[in-house]
Amino acid sequence: MRVVAKFGGTSLGNGDRVNRAADSVAAAVEAGHEVAIVASAMGSTTDFLLEAINFEADEKDRAEIVSMGERTSVRMLKAALAARGVDALVVEPGSAAWPVITDARGEVDVEETQRRTKALADRLDGTVPVITGFLAQDHAGNVTTLGRGGSDTSAVMLGNYMDADEVVIVTDVEGVMTGDPAVVEGARNVGEITVDELRNLSFRGAEVIAPSALSYKTETLGVRVVHYQHGDLLAGGTSVEGQFENLIDLREDPLACLTIAGRAIRNQPGILARLSGALTGADINIDAVASGMDSITYYVDQSVAEEAEMVLHDEVVDEATLSSVTVDPDIAVVRVTGGELPNRPGVIRQIVDPLADAHITIHDLLTSATSVAVFVRWDEREDALRIIQEEFTE
Numbered sequence: 001m002r003v004v005a006k007f008g009g010t011s012l013g014n015g016d017r018v019n020r021a022a023d024s025v026a027a028a029v030e031a032g033h034e035v036a037i038v039a040s041a042m043g044s045t046t047d048f049l050l051e052a053i054n055f056e057a058d059e060k061d062r063a064e065i066v067s068m069g070e071r072t073s074v075r076m077l078k079a080a081l082a083a084r085g086v087d088a089l090v091v092e093p094g095s096a097a098w099p100v101i102t103d104a105r106g107e108v109d110v111e112e113t114q115r116r117t118k119a120l121a122d123r124l125d126g127t128v129p130v131i132t133g134f135l136a137q138d139h140a141g142n143v144t145t146l147g148r149g150g151s152d153t154s155a156v157m158l159g160n161y162m163d164a165d166e167v168v169i170v171t172d173v174e175g176v177m178t179g180d181p182a183v184v185e186g187a188r189n190v191g192e193i194t195v196d197e198l199r200n201l202s203f204r205g206a207e208v209i210a211p212s213a214l215s216y217k218t219e220t221l222g223v224r225v226v227h228y229q230h231g232d233l234l235a236g237g238t239s240v241e242g243q244f245e246n247l248i249d250l251r252e253d254p255l256a257c258l259t260i261a262g263r264a265i266r267n268q269p270g271i272l273a274r275l276s277g278a279l280t281g282a283d284i285n286i287d288a289v290a291s292g293m294d295s296i297t298y299y300v301d302q303s304v305a306e307e308a309e310m311v312l313h314d315e316v317v318d319e320a321t322l323s324s325v326t327v328d329p330d331i332a333v334v335r336v337t338g339g340e341l342p343n344r345p346g347v348i349r350q351i352v353d354p355l356a357d358a359h360i361t362i363h364d365l366l367t368s369a370t371s372v373a374v375f376v377r378w379d380e381r382e383d384a385l386r387i388i389q390e391e392f393t394e
Contacts, residue, residue, distance in 0.1 A: 004166075012076070023231060026081065027233075040151040045068075091129045132154075133151025149213065152212070153212045155169065156216040175227070208238075223239070224239050248388055251332065257299055258325060266291055287300060332381035336373075336374070350392075360387070361377065
């Protein structure tokens with residue numbers, strides 16, 4: 001196998017952990033695998049360096065300073081591997097083998113990075129490159145960075161461009177957990193999770209893999225998250241499955257919008273569960289739900305709108321804080337899905353502005369970490385779909 005192993009700051013937090021990391025790499029090499037390493041700064045070195053820059057410094061100088069954390073880590077790992085008889089090579093900005101190049105806008109120059117990464121991959125037979133994560137280099141040779149979580153991005157990107165079989169993210173958690181083990185008793189490891197699921201969790205607070213890294217995940221590239229204490233790069237942890245699919249989809253059948261009004265409804269514990277439970281009990285599928293301070297809106301298939309209205313009306317009558325339910329039929333929804341959406345500044349305006357220019361009224365707009373759902377009138381659906389497709393296929 002060809003494996004890219006990323007060691008996070010915690011997994012390199014002291015000498016013992018560096019030794020454990022080197023042992024795991026040496027064992028994989030001895031077993032006949034090709035291994036490339038991406039290393040974060042040891043412990044919280046990057047935070048320390050950033051906090052220490054309490055003076056005026058331009059971006060070039062700041063990048064050079066913070067790069068010292070990763071530069072130290074790769075030297076520690078290289079030395080530990082050499083002590084185990086492994087031929088290791090330090091790869092950092094400025095070195096001839098350095099692969100990650102950014103353009104004038106600070107974005108990855110994909111063509112040049114791919115070319116350099118393939119050249120580095122050709123050296124994997126017998127040599128373990130130990131690569132600084134988080135860092136990049138522009139065409140002028142200046143140090144740049146990939147932003148927070150950049151070591152994860154380095155690892156998955158290089159794994160992709162090296163045609164690796166697997167990227168292993170070595171961190172201080174057992175993988176993806178069913179809940180925060182520091183808060184939830186009995187939290188357990190999730191053996192498999194999809195890219196879309198993990199991307200949503202990552203953008204909502206789960207610190208497992210940086211969301212920016214997942215956009216480089218392909219169907220054939222394995223990604224696994226393991227705990228540094230296991231000492232085995234090739235087993236355990238959570239496997240991340242699939243890849244992002246960029247899709248603009250128009251729902252084939254019309255929806256009905258049912259809105260329940262109530263006094264400070266958002267502050268009423270259990271109201272949402274009660275209303276949703278009533279619809280579920282009637283075997284009515286909820287396509288989407290939105291809430292405001294004084295209302296809750298459900299989108300259901302128009303064919304069951306009348307039944308849904310009767311079910312919700314019964315709940316309104318039984319609950320003093322609820323006032324009324326109303327139905328608005330003939331609603332269409334266009335969903336824009338893609339792993340790059342959260343990284344595109346102005347993506348909502350990219351959808352809303354051209355629709356407004358075409359005098360198409362947006363009935364509702366719901367977002368998640370990887371998708372945007374736009375609700376419009378049914379008779380305007382084809383125009384809305386065409387306009388959105390044009391915006392995202394340019």
